[in-house]
Amino acid sequence: MNHDFQADIEAIGRIDAVPTILDVICRTTGMGFAAVARVTEDRWIACQVLDNIDFGLKPGGELEVRTTICDEIRGSGQAVIIDEVSHDLVYSTHQTPQIYGFESYISMPIVLPNGAFFGTLCAIDPRPARLKNPQTIGMFKLFAELIAFHLDANERLAKAEAALVNERKISEFREQFVAVLGHDLRNPVASIDSGTRLLLRTPLDEKAASIVKLIRGSVVRMSGLIDNVLDLARARLGDGVVLDVKDGEPLKPTLIQVVDELTSVHPGRVVETHFDFEDPIRCDRGRIGQLLSNLLANALMHGSDKGPIRVSAKVEQGVFALSVTNVGEPIPQGAIDQMFLPFFRGDTRSGQQGLGLGLYIAAEIAKMHGGTLDVSSTDKETRFAFRMPLRS
Numbered sequence: 168m169n170h171d172f173q174a175d176i177e178a179i180g181r182i183d184a185v186p187t188i189l190d191v192i193c194r195t196t197g198m199g200f201a202a203v204a205r206v207t208e209d210r211w212i213a214c215q216v217l218d219n220i221d222f223g224l225k226p227g228g229e230l231e232v233r234t235t236i237c238d239e240i241r242g243s244g245q246a247v248i249i250d251e252v253s254h255d256l257v258y259s260t261h262q263t264p265q266i267y268g269f270e271s272y273i274s275m276p277i278v279l280p281n282g283a284f285f286g287t288l289c290a291i292d293p294r295p296a297r298l299k300n301p302q303t304i305g306m307f308k309l310f311a312e313l314i315a316f317h318l319d320a321n322e323r324l325a326k327a328e329a330a331l332v333n334e335r336k337i338s339e340f341r342e343q344f345v346a347v348l349g350h351d352l353r354n355p356v357a358s359i360d361s362g363t364r365l366l367l368r369t370p371l372d373e374k375a376a377s378i379v380k381l382i383r384g385s386v387v388r389m390s391g392l393i394d395n396v397l398d399l400a401r402a403r404l405g406d407g408v409v410l411d412v413k414d415g416e417p418l419k420p421t422l423i424q425v426v427d428e429l430t431s432v433h434p435g436r437v438v439e440t441h442f443d444f445e446d447p448i449r450c451d452r453g454r455i456g457q458l459l460s461n462l463l464a465n466a467l468m469h470g471s472d473k474g475p476i477r478v479s480a481k482v483e484q485g486v487f488a489l490s491v492t493n494v495g496e497p498i499p500q501g502a503i504d505q506m507f508l509p510f511f512r513g514d515t516r517s518g519q520q521g522l523g524l525g526l527y528i529a530a531e532i533a534k535m536h537g538g539t540l541d542v543s544s545t546d547k548e549t550r551f552a553f554r555m556p557l558r559s
Contacts, residue, residue: 170207170210172205172210172212173227175205175212175214175285175286176205176212176214176215176226176227178214178318178321178322179203179205179214179215179314179318180214180215180226181321182314182317182318182321184313184314184317185203185215185314186215186217188288188310188313188314189201189202189203189215189216189217190217191306191310192217192288192290192306192307192310193217193219193290195303195306196271196273196290196292196296196298196303197292197294197296198271198273198290198291198292198296199218199219199220199222199291199292199293200216200217200218200219200220200222200224200290200291200292201216201217201288201289201290202214202215202216202217202224202288202289202290203215203277203286203287203288203314204237204286204287204289205285205286206232206235206237206238206240206241206284206285206286206287207232207241208232208241209232210229210232211229211230211231211232211235211237211238212227212228212229213225213226213227213228213229213230214226214286216228220292220293222267222291234262234263234266234267235263236258236261236263236272236274237274237286237287237289240274240276240287241276241284241287244276244278244284245276246273246274246275246276246304246307246308247272247273247274248272248273248274248298248299248303248304249264249271249272249273249298250271250295250296250297250298250299251270251271251295252264252269252270252271252272253270258272267291268293269291269292269293270292270293270294270295270296271290271291271292271294271295271296271298272289272290272291273289273290273298273303273307274287274288274289274290275287275288275289275307275308275310275311276311277311277314277315277318278311278315279315279318279319280315280316280319281319285315285318287311288307288310288311288314356386356389356390356393359382359386360383360386360390363379363382363383363386364383366379367379367380367383380431380432380434383431383432387428387429387432394457394528410451410454410535410536411451411453411454412449412450412451412558413451413452414447414449415447416447416452417446417447417452418444418446418447418448418450418452418455419442419444419446419480421452421453421455421456422440422442422455422456422459422478422480422489423440423442424456425456425459425460425463426438426440426459426463426478428460429460429463429464429467433467435472436467436472436476437474437475437476438463438475438476438477438478439475439476439477439478440477440478440479441477441478441479441480441481442479442480442481443479443480443481443482444480444481444482444487445482448482448487448557449557449558450487450536450555450558451532451535451536454532454535454536455489455532455536457528457529457532458489458528458529458532458533458540458553459478459489459491461525461526461528461529462491462525462526462529462551462553463476463478463491464525465491465525465526465551466491466492466493466549466551469493469495470493470494470495470549471493471494471495471496473494474493474494476491476492476493477490477491477492477493478490478491478492479492482557485556485557486554486555486556486557487538487554487555487556487557488552488553488554488555489552489553489554490550490551490552490553491550491551492548492549492550492551493548493549494547494548494549495549497544497545497546497549498542498544498549503542503544506526506542507526507527507529507530507540508527509524509527526540526551529551529553533553533555536555537555537556537558538553538554538555538556539553539554540552540553541554
């Protein structure tokens with residue numbers, strides 16, 4: 168696989184400190200050429216250069232890697248420092264100084280945090296220089312580590328940004344798909360709903376009537392799921408849950424209709440209602456009905472059939488309060504903390520699986536009305552309570 172050296176050059180170019188580092192190196196050591204080089208097994212590429220001696224290399228320029236000392240540094244991982252080539256016991260006869268005509272040389276490996284070798288921070292000059300001292304060596308080591316840190320940080324940032332863009336695209340596509348799917352499901356569900364209503368008005372034997380009621384129950388549940396899916400899509404796509412508040416219209420018939428509809432498809436369950444308030448209540452009647460439908464459906468699904476479900480609505484001290492209470496096993500605190508998150512379903516028994524959107528949508532409707540939706544759960548009962556200040 169071909170390596171993208173242009174990407175390496177650009178990565179070094181994005182580090183604003185590199186030109187300053189090279190300038191400080193030349194000023195501090197008195198050397199005329201400094202560079203950051205990308206060094207691989209078969210390539211030596213200049214990524215950033217400061218050339219005050221007309222050495223002739225520019226960013227993107229290349230040396231034959233086998234003619235460089237940096238190739239040896241890549242293998243050893245150790246810095247090479249030469250004050251004066253002609254008096255150095257190791258490098259006085261080395262090919263590299265003879266090829267490139269330098270007397271002083273220093274090269275520090277740039278090693279990324281993951282241990283990968285990137286290249287070198289190096290400097291050369293045709294004149295001798297005093298380099299073998301703790302100050303110069305420490306400076307080069309610090310600068311090499313700084314470059315490695317920036318390379319790693321920039322790469323992590325680029326990956327994170329790419330992942331975020333990709334996730335946003337996937338999320339947007341998913342939500343648009345859900346919205347379209349929910350919208351397109353409305354028509355066939357509405358047709359089935361109309362058909363079951365007509366059938367229930369005609370003479371049917373007991374078995375046929377039970378089948379139609381079963382279909383009717385599925386239609387009611389599908390309608391609720393579609394509403395929740397569309398509301399989730401609206402919320403995620405930026406429109407949010409939209410309210411349609413109308414003055415002067417009664418809320419109580421809507422609540423009664425919701426209870427009747429759900430109890431009709433759960434004939435074996437007892438639902439007790441206590442509505443003690445005077446209409447009108449200024450709110451979005453459809454949304455409050457949806458909120459109650461989600462809470463009651465949740466109680467019917469997860470509550471015990473050993474006791475009644477109680478639905479209460481009243482006005483007290485300027486607050487409209489609506490609650491749904493059922494008996495059953497208490498909800499663990501860990502589940503309560505996540506209950507109003509989308510797609511949270513907790514522990515569900517066979518046949519009780521859902522999308523996990525009902526309580527989330529109910530909580531969103533409560534917020535849009537300036538109210539709250541809370542849950543409390545003990546060994547005796549589980550209670551979901553919606554409270555909304557009365558609107559003037």
